[in-house]
Amino acid sequence: MASSRVKPTLYVPSSGKVIRKASRPTSLNQSSGPIFNRLTVVWVQQNGVPFNTTGFFARLFRGNQLVSTATFDRFGVVRFNNIGTLTNAAFTIQAIRNDGVLFRTRRIPAGVETFAIIG
Secondary structure (H helix, E strand, C coil), X not given: CCCCCCCCCCCCCCCCCCCCCCCCXXXXXXXXXXXXXXXEEEXXXXXXXXCCCCCEEEEEEECCEEEEEEXXXXXXXEEEEXXXXXXXXXXXXXXXXXXXXXEEEEEECCCCCEEEEEC
């Protein structure tokens, strides 16, 4: 069972005094490439909390051809080590329990590095 997340407080009392203004950097170090180098999928509940996916695995298809199989960790994350990002093709992912019961089937569009299965 996933644990609930703590919400940040809305109002933090302070004196409101400016101690020092932060200077803006002249150039921002923005990366132009993907952050994740392998296709990563997260399986989350409707409220965004990851499922406990111990005992689940995922199969990745391109059309009708099986491309990869990987195991979910207990935090709802599966990583396909042989699929680089940004993906250049659309995939279909199946989330399956170890006893063979199919739970979810979703389509992953081309051009992504991460994907979320919601619900």
